[in-house]
Amino acid sequence: GTPTSLQSLDTMFGSDDDDDVGAFPLHDAAEVGDVEMILKLLSKESNDGDFNPEAGSDDDDDDVDVNERDRDGYAPLHVALSNGQTECAKALVEHGAEWFITLEGSNALHIAVSTAAIPHFAEQSLAAVSMLLEVAEADALVADDYGKSALHLAAGAGLVPVVERLLREYPEAGAPEDPDAPDPINARDKYGWTPLFHACHGGHGAAAKALIARGARPGKPNKAGQTALHAAVIGRDQACASALMAADAELVHATCHIGKTALDMAVARGDPQMAALLRGEDPSAIEAAPPAPPPVIIAPDECFMHHTCPPISRASPDPPPENVDRLQTLLHPTRGILRSGEFENVDIVSEVRPATMADVLRVHEYPYVRKIQRICERIPDWNTSPRGALGTIDGDTEVCHNSFSAALCAAGAVVEAVDRVVAGSAEKVFCAVRPPGHHAGPNGPVPAPGDPVGTGSHGFCLLNNVALGAAYARCVHRHSLRRVAIIDFDVHHGNGTEAVVQNTTPAAPKFQFSTPYCDGAIVVPTYRPWLDETDHDEVFFASVHGYGRRREGVHFYPGSGPTADNRNFDGREMLETEEPPAWPEEGIVDDPFSVAQAKDDSTAQGPLPWVVDVGMEGLGKRAERGAAWRRVWRGKTLPAIAAFKPDLILISAGFDAHAKDEIQGPVNLGVKEADYEWLTEELCKIANTHSQGRVISVLEGGYRIQGGVVSAFGRSVAAHLRAMFRENKETWSAEACQKELDHELKQRRMQKEAQEAARAAAMEAARAREEAAILAAQKAAAANGGDEEAAAAAAAAPAAAAARRAAT
Ligand SMILES: [Zn+2]
Incomplete structure (x- = not known):
């Protein structure tokens, strides 16, 4: 980011509201680094004034609990560590703060290491790690909810001094011939990754060397059968690969579960120098592949000014899930996870032109746009009355004076992204925007199936950013590209996007009306082409989302999107006599009644664009849901996208299908960071095959922001961008996808058989x-x-x- 953008963000968010100080004084002092205040609060003598400890305390308000959690679950120690306030952290520890209290499954050590990944905090955080180990006597070997120890995290971020400090806590490796000897340095996380695998995957040669020197085994495979050498190819790091091959010469022959060696991967991913190294040749004699243009994040300043609640502080009541802290979790000048070292080469753009009205009206009807514009105009300016300057569009979608311009800039970000990828100055762009957009249809809210026209909710959305960008690409850049695909992995069905996509085919919906004089119905023809009558062949939408049958309390908003595909496997129009393709996967909601009803209700006057919906139940064992989600993509959605052969891929990237996201209450699709990383890589492969590598990802949902750098939302976005921004020229093949699916199904069968056997025993x-x-x-x-x-x-x-x- 440019210094100007950092400064402007700092002025916007730098200061907390003073009015609320007092409810969590220890937290507040820890955040700003006020050691004296912490000591004062924690020492009995300092409780002067009207409170006298000798008189016996029945006033709980004055008791200071050093481990008290705030609304988001932070203890004061968590706050100190995630703000790089090591002195405060030390004072807290010395007064009884416990290192093992977790925040989102991460203990104090995990938080200190995750914070150290942000260069701004690197020094303080290294000191914090040492302090926790020495003063708090933290156990370095304890794993977080993902099975990751502090060493996994430090290795993955390439924090060599932290890795070295943590390694001092590790016992000497046991005898290699003893299979039962404890082997913490080779401990695997829930994806089977060792700390060495993480170091290589992140491309951190020095960290890998430090680990190997202490007995890390390069050949220990992850769950996909990949060794650390495969990881070094993904991390594109020759220093890692050299160190690994020096440690284990046989590693070059190791194959993963689908039979690929590291060399196969280096060739496929387009890294000729790495391939030479793996063949035992001199890599410097080979010309390096030309680098892709630097990755771009477009994060308009205006999107930080869309307020959905009064200013948020520790003492304020629960904010609505869609609030400005979501963007801060990603892009806060010092605490944002996208300020981590791994994203240092990313160009962060904060000044964006708003989308023009012509861009907006390619997907929305004018009366709707004018309505939200007027609602925002009438709300007083945020800066003059920050506590009361809110309005509502439909009860769940709050807006302020700035919201319409924020929405225009969110859409403008996607337009800017399209211009950049078409011009070739960028290949991969992430639009960090809000308000989100995928529930906004041509007229705003889209009614649930069977509900009357004019009902439905906005689901926090104003303008459909991703659809507006896709329409812009097709219309304005018609000489550069034709086929656009929108892929939606938010847990909620992108009903707005689907309605906008279908509106590229003329339709004649009937509206019921009632006046004091008569009741009746009128037909109001509707048609918003993106370009011309070829839209239905050249626009594609796919969504994998939660879908409930409105029974047993399982109901995913917005209630639409039963599993359906309106084309044949190769994208051919379906004949009247043809049966829709079969859906073999368990966990998919088979709802032929709703599919048939939607077909009957359609007033389309011609073929509709190809839409592939997969509705998943989100039931079953939590740990197995993420795997089911992957199988759906592999078995159905990815082959369909590839068959469509898009010239440009746009992603509606919502991260609320995460196992920890509670936007849908107890049900979710159990997706985790590694699943997002995997899917992103698959989509990039399809883009390499058909779309010149061009991918634009647009933020939709994702609400589990508690924990900041260790939050489900922050880590998921980081995982998505890690995969998207990594150099990789690999193409997509249906055979490889099928092979992986077969392997997963086989694994699942074996797992089931093992479970059966255990149960029988x-x-x-x-x-x-x-x-x-x-x-x-x-x-x-x-x-x-x-x-x-x-x-x-x-x-x-x-x-x-x-x-x-x-x-x-
Ligand atoms: Zn969502």
Whole structure:
């Protein structure tokens, strides 16, 4: 980012509201680094004034609990560490702050290391890591919810001094021939990644060397069967690869589960120098592949000025899920996760021209646009009355005076992204925007299936940013590209985008009306082409989302999007006589009634664009849902996108399908960071194959921002961009995709069989125990010679055992 943009953000968000100081004084002092205040609050003597500790305290308000959590779950120590306030952290620890209290599954050490990944905090955070190990006696080997230790995190971020400091806590490696010896340096996280794998995947040679020197094993595979050498190819780091090959010469022959060596991957990913190195040749003799243009993040300043609630502080009531802190989690000048070292080469653009009215009206109807514009105009200026300057569009979508211009700039960001990728000055662009857009249809809210026209909610959306960008690309850049695909992985169905896409085919919907004089219906023809009558062949929309049947409390907003595909596998129009393609995957909601109803309700006067919806239930074991989500993409959606052969891919990137995101209450699709990273890489491969590598990703949902750099939302966006911004020329092939799917299905079958076997063994053991008990009871009865009670118990035991077995 430019210094100007940093400064402007700083002025916008730098100061907290003074009025609320007092509710969490320790947290507030920790945030700003006021050690004296912390010491004062924590020492009894300082509680002067009207409070006298000698008099005995029945006033809880004056008690200061050093481990108290605020609304978002932060203890004061978490606040100090995530703001690089090491002195405060030390004072807190010395007064009883516990290192092992977790925030979003991460303990103090995980937070200190994750914060150290932001260069601004690197020094303070290294000191914080040492302090936690020495003063708090933190256990460096403890893992977070993802199975990652502090060493996994430090290695992945390439923080060599932190890696070295943590390694001092590690025991010497056990004898390699002893399989049962504890081996923490090679501990695998939930994806099977060791710290060394993380270091190589991030392209950090020095960290990899430090780990190898302490006994890290390069050949230990992850769950996909990849070794650290495969990871070094992904991380494009020759220093890593050299160090690994020096440690284990056999590694070059290792294959992953789909049979690829590291060399195969280097060739496929377009890294001729790495390929030479792996062949044992001199990489410097080979010309390097030309670098892709630097990645771009477009984050308009205006999007930070769209307020949906009064200023947020620790003491304020729960803010609505869609609030300005979402963007701060990503882009706060010092705390934002996208300020981490791994994104240092990214061009962050904050000044953006708003979308023009012509751009907007390619997808929306004017009365709707004018309506939201007027609502915002009438709200007083935010800066003159920051507490009350809010309005609402529909009850769940709050707006302020700036919201319409924020929406125009959010859409303008996508337009700018399109211009850049078409001009070739960028290839991969992320639009960090809000308000989100994918629920906004031509007339704003899209009614749920079966509901009357004019109902429905905005779902926090004003203008459909991604559709507006796609329409702009097709219309304005018609000589450069034709086929545009929008891929939506938000947990909610992109009903607005789908409606906008379908509105490129003329339709004649009927509106019921009622006046004091008569009731009736009028037909209002509707048609918003993006270019011309070829739209239906050259516009594509796919969404994988949660879908409930409005039963048993399982209902995903907005209630539309049953699993359906209106084309054949190759994109051919479906004949009337043809059956839609089969959906073999479990967890998919099969709702033929709703599909048929939607077809009946359609008033389209011609073929509609290709739309592939997959509605998933979000039920079943939480740990297995992410895998089911991947199988859906592999089995259905990715092949369809590739068959469409887009010239440009736009992603509606919502991160609320994450296992920790509670926007939908207890149900979710169980997606995790690594799943987002995987999907992004697959979409980039399709872009390499058909779209000259061009991908524009537009932020939609994702609300689990608690924890900042360790939050589900922050980490998911970082994982998405890590995959998107990495140099990779690999193309997509249906065969490779099918191979991976087959492998996953096989793994799943084996997993199920193992579970069955374990269950059968447990039942057998239980049965054996029951029989032994019966036998013992009978023996006792016999020994007591006619003891009636024992005899009765012995007689009842088989029945009870049978009942218990039936119950399992
Ligand atoms: Zn969403």
